[in-house]
Amino acid sequence: MIRDFEASEIDPLAVGAWILGTGGGGSPYLAQLNLRKLYKEGKRVKLLDPLALDDGDAVAVVSKMGAPLVGQERLVDPAHLARAMQLMEEYTGRKFRAVMSVEIGGGNALSPFLAAAMLDIPVVDADAMGRAYPEAQMTSFAIGDLPMYPLTLVDCRDNEAIVAKAASWKWMERISRKICTEVGSTSATCKAPRTGKEVKEWGVLHTVTKAVSLGRAVLDARAAHTDPIEAVLAHEGGKVLFKGKVADVDRTTTGGFLRGAAQIEGLDDDRGSKVELAFQNEWAVAFRDGQPIAMTPDLICLLDTVSGEAIGTETVRYGQRVTVVALPAPAVLTSPKGLEHVGPRAFGYDLDFKSVFAA
Amino acid sequence: MKRIGIDVGGTNTDAVLIDGEKVVSAIKFPTTADVMQGVVNAIGHVVASQAPGASPIDAVMIGTTHFTNAVVERARLERIAAIRIAMPAGASLPPMIDWPDDLRESVDPLSFMVHGGHEYDGRPLVPLARDEIRDAAMKIRDAGITSVGITALFSPLTAECELEAAEIVRSIIPDARITLSHTLGRIGLLERENVTLLNAALQGLGRKTIDAFKDALNQAGVNAPFYLTQNDGTVVLADVAAANPVYSFASGPTNSMRGAAFLTGLKEAMVIDVGGTTSDVGCLVGGFPREANNVVEVGGVRTLFRMPDLLPMALGGGTIIDPETRKIGPRSVGYRITEKALVFGGDTLTTTDVAVAAGLVEIGDRDRVKHLDKAMVADLLKRIEAMVEDGVDRMKTSAEGVSLIAVGGGAFLIPERLKGASEVLRVEHAGVANALGAAMAQVSGEIDQVFSGMSRDNAIAEADRLARQRAVDAGADPKSVVTLDTEDIPIAYLPGDARRVRVRVVGDIAFMKASQKQAS
Numbered sequence: 001m002i003r004d005f006e007a008s009e010i011d012p013l014a015v016g017a018w019i020l021g022t023g024g025g026g027s028p029y030l031a032q033l034n035l036r037k038l039y040k041e042g043k044r045v046k047l048l049d050p051l052a053l054d055d056g057d058a059v060a061v062v063s064k065m066g067a068p069l070v071g072q073e074r075l076v077d078p079a080h081l082a083r084a085m086q087l088m089e090e091y092t093g094r095k096f097r098a099v100m101s102v103e104i105g106g107g108n109a110l111s112p113f114l115a116a117a118m119l120d121i122p123v124v125d126a127d128a129m130g131r132a133y134p135e136a137q138m139t140s141f142a143i144g145d146l147p148m149y150p151l152t153l154v155d156c157r158d159n160e161a162i163v164a165k166a167a168s169w170k171w172m173e174r175i176s177r178k179i180c181t182e183v184g185s186t187s188a189t190c191k192a193p194r195t196g197k198e199v200k201e202w203g204v205l206h207t208v209t210k211a212v213s214l215g216r217a218v219l220d221a222r223a224a225h226t227d228p229i230e231a232v233l234a235h236e237g238g239k240v241l242f243k244g245k246v247a248d249v250d251r252t253t254t255g256g257f258l259r260g261a262a263q264i265e266g267l268d269d270d271r272g273s274k275v276e277l278a279f280q281n282e283w284a285v286a287f288r289d290g291q292p293i294a295m296t297p298d299l300i301c302l303l304d305t306v307s308g309e310a311i312g313t314e315t316v317r318y319g320q321r322v323t324v325v326a327l328p329a330p331a332v333l334t335s336p337k338g339l340e341h342v343g344p345r346a347f348g349y350d351l352d353f354k355s356v357f358a359a
Numbered sequence: 360m361k362r363i364g365i366d367v368g369g370t371n372t373d374a375v376l377i378d379g380e381k382v383v384s385a386i387k388f389p390t391t392a393d394v395m396q397g398v399v400n401a402i403g404h405v406v407a408s409q410a411p412g413a414s415p416i417d418a419v420m421i422g423t424t425h426f427t428n429a430v431v432e433r434a435r436l437e438r439i440a441a442i443r444i445a446m447p448a449g450a451s452l453p454p455m456i457d458w459p460d461d462l463r464e465s466v467d468p469l470s471f472m473v474h475g476g477h478e479y480d481g482r483p484l485v486p487l488a489r490d491e492i493r494d495a496a497m498k499i500r501d502a503g504i505t506s507v508g509i510t511a512l513f514s515p516l517t518a519e520c521e522l523e524a525a526e527i528v529r530s531i532i533p534d535a536r537i538t539l540s541h542t543l544g545r546i547g548l549l550e551r552e553n554v555t556l557l558n559a560a561l562q563g564l565g566r567k568t569i570d571a572f573k574d575a576l577n578q579a580g581v582n583a584p585f586y587l588t589q590n591d592g593t594v595v596l597a598d599v600a601a602a603n604p605v606y607s608f609a610s611g612p613t614n615s616m617r618g619a620a621f622l623t624g625l626k627e628a629m630v631i632d633v634g635g636t637t638s639d640v641g642c643l644v645g646g647f648p649r650e651a652n653n654v655v656e657v658g659g660v661r662t663l664f665r666m667p668d669l670l671p672m673a674l675g676g677g678t679i680i681d682p683e684t685r686k687i688g689p690r691s692v693g694y695r696i697t698e699k700a701l702v703f704g705g706d707t708l709t710t711t712d713v714a715v716a717a718g719l720v721e722i723g724d725r726d727r728v729k730h731l732d733k734a735m736v737a738d739l740l741k742r743i744e745a746m747v748e749d750g751v752d753r754m755k756t757s758a759e760g761v762s763l764i765a766v767g768g769g770a771f772l773i774p775e776r777l778k779g780a781s782e783v784l785r786v787e788h789a790g791v792a793n794a795l796g797a798a799m800a801q802v803s804g805e806i807d808q809v810f811s812g813m814s815r816d817n818a819i820a821e822a823d824r825l826a827r828q829r830a831v832d833a834g835a836d837p838k839s840v841v842t843l844d845t846e847d848i849p850i851a852y853l854p855g856d857a858r859r860v861r862v863r864v865v866g867d868i869a870f871m872k873a874s875q876k877q878a879s
Contacts (some may be wrong), residue, residue: 034451037452070479185479
């Protein structure tokens with residue numbers, strides 16, 4: 001129901017979350033350092049089973065928002081994530097029972113832990129994506145048509161903003177993105193608070209536990225000199241799509257996002273074949289010799305062939321030896337309503353969703 | 360053009376003299392306790408090999424593991440002060456947060472986090488707190504520290520804060536040796552700061568080492584500009600290297616691979632460098648070692664250095680074999696091979712003994728391995744072959760057979776035919792490939808910064824121009840400079856078509872004419 005989150009789980013969480021980040025979400029390294037430091041100072045975080053939430057509990061949803069590159073300079077600070085939560089409490093007049101992550105993919109998997117360690121409240125073992133996505137309307141809460149406001153946003157210079165209301169999830173995304181860009185393209189945010197009932201109905205449950213055990217499987221495989229990619233596949237019921245070498249990366253910024261494609265030339269059994277991984281912050285669609293072979297919301301992950309380490313859309317580069325794998329998506333994302341929000345068409349691809357894992 | 364290449368390793372000091380493309384002489388000396396004496400000996404030997412009245416040496420290139428070893432051994436480092444200009448950002452992760460405790464203790468740092476720095480778009484984060492810097496400088500002065508590392512937020516894009524802080528520090532500590540992060544690192548504050556502070560900790564050793572090399576050259580009667588090889592197979596002038604020891608961290612394997620490229624004329628090939636304890640397998644791409652995918656740690660510190668992508672294997676000339684289980688390695692007799700190996704009268708079966716028994720090489724006394732069972736020797740060779748094949752397979756990026764160049768003192772262990780290799784190349788002077796690689800090193804220039812408000816083509820062109828300028832500043836002949844690698848990343852969420860552009864160029868060293876040398 002509620003248990004201590006052990007110091008020994010920090011690194012596996014980071015490794016697992018980076019894989020579930022499907023190319024986006026930013027590297028968890030800095031958040032990892034922060035959390036280790038807080039643990040060293042004696043702080044502890046408790047992990048709460050979402051099923052133990054009371055329907056009326058208020059749950060905070062926190063995340064870093066902004067450009068990964070800026071995050072590499074303006075290092076994430078737990079104090080700001082905590083402040084965004086407090087600001088929300090001040091504004092709504094309600095105390096939070098617990099805090100959760102908006103996305104288990106990438107560095108934001110650790111964001112609620114940083115806030116929780118500062119404020120001494122538990123983290124809910126759940127998120128709202130089961131992976132990473134770039135925009136507010138791509139959460140399971142948006143798919144559930146839950147309220148999208150208010151939102152608080154905090155910058156390191158005592159700039160604090162509250163978006164009191166937005167007409168839709170997309171409007172919330174647009175308005176908050178504008179503020180974030182103005183304060184230097186990095187900020188700490190507390191999204192619309194959720195009730196315990198909403199989390200139980202619409203959250204993607206037990207994803208923290210899943211990320212930790214995925215990360216542990218990879219780290220154990222590395223230590224035992226067995227194939228870490230096999231470990232990922234076995235753990236998630238995933239499939240290898242392609243093995244090769246990055247031959248070209250073409251990136252363009254349009255509409256405030258990183259869009260483009262990585263070209264991967266096949267090696268071994270895939271020789272003579274080519275895969276194009278199209279991305280919008282996260283890997284969105286994989287085309288093999290022109291034909292789509294995997295697409296969002298199935299998780300498309302690009303992993304270092306030797307270490308099993310995830311490779312991000314900003315860090316992928318020429319010459320890397322990589323393995324493309326697909327992992328199954330949470331059911332909420334593959335539902336008809338889910339596909340409206342995060343299916344291939346939500347990213348501008350005129351494709352009917354066909355899962356790699358369809359029978 | 361005559362060049363001497365020297366590689367100062369833990370086991371051997373190697374030296375070669377090349378004239379244009381021709382190897383005039385080469386020598387391997389055991390590294391002495393007094394490292395410099397070994398260098399003097401090695402230089403003396405190759406210089407003396409010339410005909411009387413030969414033209415003078417144009418340049419000397421030295422590869423050394425001095426600086427890496429100091430970090431790894433936590434020795435010979437000096438006390439440092441760190442000034443980070445980024446507050447109120449990054450407050451929760453102070454300088455050296457991710458250093459191993461023993462390394463942090465060995466530099467006994469004074470750390471200061473002050474207000475200032477810039478945003479990605481050149482706006483100040485907050486006004487620079489000059490008074491905070493002054494206070495820090497006075498505390499540093501009072502502590503008697505003279506080596507200072509300064510890191511400001513987004514300094515690779517806007518260096519103003521670092522430059523101004525350096526002036527303030529210098530006004531209070533006139534003899535301070537100051538390392539500014541923008542001169543060393545790329546985007547990524549923590550990694551850039553790490554490199555800056557490692558560099559600060561190596562200031563004294565850097566100066567001392569370069570001076571000692573200078574003395575060694577003088578003693579050997581060589582009066583030529585000298586360079587230190589860098590992590591990426593290029594070189595910098597010794598005086599630049601003295602100020603930036605971190606540039607010269609990794610050089611042995613890189614030099615070996617470059618030497619292999621030089622000896623074979625191949626630009627695309629695999630290289631296996633077989634030493635006494637380990638072998639490194641790497642790939643040549645365009646004549647340079649392929650870079651590693653991941654973040655590189657030096658002595659346990661995370662950096663953004665470019666390092667060659669190497670697969671180390673526990674297979675060398677001194678690798679111990681268990682005759683019972685026929686297990687090869689991972690332990691090695693290392694530099695004690697001359698007393699431990701069977702062929703030298705010792706009692707330990709090593710890979711060298713097996714190679715001698717099989718007639719692959721003549722080392723020591725062959726009669727001492729006569730008794731080895733032929734079937735066992737054949738089986739062990741098979742096992743070595745399988746190890747090498749596995750290493751080659753793991754580093755290969757194409758299923759086609761590639762050329763494999765075998766270099767290093769233990770190159771005789773590599774079989775003539777290997778699965779996955781179209782050919783195994785052995786070349787004369789393979790044993791001193793590392794010194795050769797040093798001798799033929801080039802200079803590079805790199806740019807890694809964010810451009811905005813211009814088209815992609817213009818941004819790349821501008822980055823290329825700046826990188827070329829850097830290469831020329833570092834001693835490259837402008838006419839020989841070529842672009843080696845270019846990469847651009849538009850930045851998600853940032854306005855103004857902002858993109859991070861990274862360009863690397865290399866060029867041949869512009870040797871000053873004798874007349875210019877005298878003038879300078």
